[in-house]
Amino acid sequence: MDDESGDVAAEIFGKPDPIFEQKSLVDVDHVPQPERIVGRDDEIRALSMQLRSAIDGGSPENVVIYGETGTGKSLVAKHVSKVAESMAEDVRIGTAYIDCSDDDTETQAVSHIARKLNNEDQTGVSVPEMGLSKSVYYTRLYSILDELYDVALIILDEADMQADDGLLMSLSRSRETGKTDCRVGVIAISNKVRWAENLNDRVKSSLQPRELNFHSYDANQLRSILEHRRDAFRGGVLEDGVIQLSAALAAQDHGDARQAIDILRNAGMLAQQQDSETVTEKHVRGARREAEKDRFHDLIGGLTIQKKTTLAAVTTLHKQTGRDEFPTGEIYTAYTNLCQVIGVEPRTERRVRDFVRNLAFLDVLDARKENQGRAGGITIYAGLQPAHDLEIVHEIAMTDDRFADVDDSETTVSK
Template identity: 40%
Template structure:
């Protein structure tokens, strides 16, 4: 046989190779990058109004304000930035040209990459007369091309820098914010919309950058359960009729609300539950599908985080997780965590690092949003201290650690090393 002959019992395969999705009707509505219309953007009218007001001067060709959006993951920052900047471009006066670009700083995380991505998106070779190459230029040459491309096409341009805290260095912000003042641009004015999960990001900026930016700040607070239910309902057209029940919507909202009011998690959870229902050939999504999807998502996320961590990072996190499993709480003081860490090192034969170094490792887990670290007062004459709160489910992290040869059977109980089974 050549491999191309018809299969004799092909009819027995039925519709195995045809589209049979009876759960989803418009699955793209659940994509992270999907930007809904205004009537489907929930609980963010005030934030959109403030952002639009700051950028409004560009509609008439004047200089827009710089704006920084802060808030936890999944609170609608990127969604509102994309929606508002798109509407500003559409609303520009007939004789005014407004440009817009969204730069993902988690991918374009160096100055050169960020400039190149910006100018490639905004450049029109037919207008500027040049093509922007992928390689071969230094950042100074890319800057020259950027200024030339902007002046050739636009009266104003809105540059959205998503996950700005992932960008190495601050010179890109300095160059953009001072372009007009430094006579780099003659016609075009630039508005920067910076987006960060780190509300203290501004503290990293030097005084010259802060002075140039003069940015406005908009804080995005977490969604509550009611808002999350409305958000999920706004994407219900992604499913066929009768597939999505109120119980499923409420369960997705509840699970997401427990994790900082993360709308992205709620939507992803709903999509994964729908995919499980499809695989199981179910007629509708059930709460059981939601729970299974949540467990799988949590496990995969934790495995991905641990896979990129050093042994000492893992030991530090394991100290917090072990305490959480034994004490039935998720918040601990630094001395408690360090004592647990010392026991883990003794049991596993790992070198014990200093308290200062462990503090740094705990901060790294905070950056990854596995921990939340706050400073609190201990009362009169008792000073202040750090509290380390575990954001992830300790049982999920424990199951990931059980696959580790070094840490498979290590736990902490009242200062005494025990096995996971005892925990």
């Protein structure tokens, strides 16, 4: 049996991939060449204008870039910064890209920035990944900046995930406070349109950011993006209409380029699994569901069990009642029933309202307040956003092992 299994593996590994030629071109994290960046000329031009002074050794503007997931924010920020760095002749420009969903504390972020910008052979400065205090990491970062750069462009992706505003305050005031002679420009990226409005007033005053808004791609732009990835596949394996359908489905949902690419890639994978010689529209429709599941898994898969239970309570109420929204009191009843079934200690109703607000912040739920009058006070209503697939969100919300034996009927709201 072992020999047969080895032969099967050798047979698979020994054959060329029947579907993909350069599969990396449809990896979501693949950074395309400049000629493959589609539909973002205006945004590239606008960001370049804000950073133009960096080329001459001046201070670049601080910029906040808004837009939904998959609208090219990170791609454009990286591209423009790289071009600025390459075109500076007598000015030393350094760039650092930080994902704040990974480095969500100030200490983690400044440590990562310092490591990105450092060249220990030239500076003699050591920057360990951990083990130093925040102030020491800043001291070493400023030493690196003064030694190596005239201008530093620091991209903070998902900047709203930072625990507080300390990083923005320190970076935006670093030259003003005499910590470094290097001119530091911050490019903060967020999916939340109103995120910068909630920054500390001192930070807003120091940062004084220019704002750029990235709109969702339309179907034609998404189709062009996918056409630029066509050579990921072997010639002739994509049936007519596959790229158009992948783009149209993504445009209907979110105008998300990542989703469009993910749908096309998963369609190819599905064709592979089914030993098909071509990728068809049927594969695309099957892949769309998998892409949506992947998107929600990334969005809510890492939530705490308490937040997952809150979300599962809401999706179960949708499934049972067919209604669009529910008062938080009703959600709380379903939540406590579900907690009892899975053996989790329920939190207070006030805390569950906080969970609902957090899920609304993540754009998983819709939430609104309704004034019930002097006697009734304020009631919060919440429900799943209409654009989301109820079955998919419910499935992902209940991925924790503690939900394995749960029957939806067990979370029925008490009458």
